[in-house]
Amino acid sequence: MTRLRVPVLMFHHVEAVPPAELAPPPLHPDSYLSRRKLAAVLDTLAYHGHHTLTLAEAAARSRAGRRLPRRAVVLTFDDGCRCFRDHAVPELAAISGLSRAAFARIFQLALGQAPMQYLTEWRMTLARDHLRAGELTLEQIGARTGYASPYAFAAAFRRHHGVPPGQWRQRQTRSPQAA
Numbered sequence: 003m004t005r006l007r008v009p010v011l012m013f014h015h016v017e018a019v020p021p022a023e024l025a026p027p028p029l030h031p032d033s034y035l036s037r038r039k040l041a042a043v044l045d046t047l048a049y050h051g052h053h054t055l056t057l058a059e060a061a062a063r064s065r066a067g068r069r070l071p072r073r074a075v076v077l078t079f080d081d082g083c084r085c086f087r088d089h090a091v092p093e094l095a096a097i098s099g100l101s102r103a104a105f106a107r108i109f110q111l112a113l114g115q116a117p118m119q120y121l122t123e124w125r126m127t128l129a130r131d132h133l134r135a136g137e138l139t140l141e142q143i144g145a146r147t148g149y150a151s152p153y154a155f156a157a158a159f160r161r162h163h164g165v166p167p168g169q170w171r172q173r174q175t176r177s178p179q180a181a
Contacts, residue, residue, distance in 0.1 A: 047075055050062040092118050100125055121148075126162050129155070133171040 047054055047131035053071040055063075060076045063069070109117050124145040133144040144155030159167040 024059075057093055061096065064093075064096050122158070122162065126159065129159060130166065130170075133167060134174055136171065136175070143167070 025101065043160075044054060051077045052073045054068065054075050054077050057076055060074070089152060092102055095102045100108065106117055108119070113120055115123065128147045129143055132138050132146065138146070140156065141152040144152045147155065149155035149158065156166055159170070163170055165173070
């Protein structure tokens with residue numbers, strides 16, 4: 003496999019409207035990006051001569067031993083926490099030209115936590131947002147946050163918060179300030 007050294011931009015929550023206009027408002031508005039701002043980022047990259055590819059496109063080229071275009075920038079999007087599923091960490095490592103261990107070490111230094119710990123924290127943040135909104139079932143929340151089953155989601159949530167997601171939701175309904 004060809005080792006590639008390219009920048010990777012990861013976007014979370016690309017929405018049709020700015021975060022301030024979302025209902026319910028997001029708990030982490032800085033992690034949301036409007037489509038207009040995403041378009042501006044892509045326009046800026048193109049203006050400066052960068053070629054954008056998706057993570058899947060870059061990984062396929064890497065596996066096939068094909069070079070990426072000059073000034074390539076890889077884009078990946080958090081689509082319900084699928085950005086770090088089993089294939090993503092090895093793909094990000096390969097694209098960055100690093101081993102999985104080196105990638106994990108640099109990720110840890112940059113973000114203060116391991117890739118899978120980051121994934122768990124992000125999934126729990128999304129799950130809490132969905133639970134507070136009260137619009138989805140536990141099964142739907144589990145699926146949207148990347149868990150294979152509602153049981154896997156409930157077990158992970160309980161490990162992380164000490165209570166099952168349904169009980170956490172009930173507590174939030176009674177006392178919205180409690181987190």
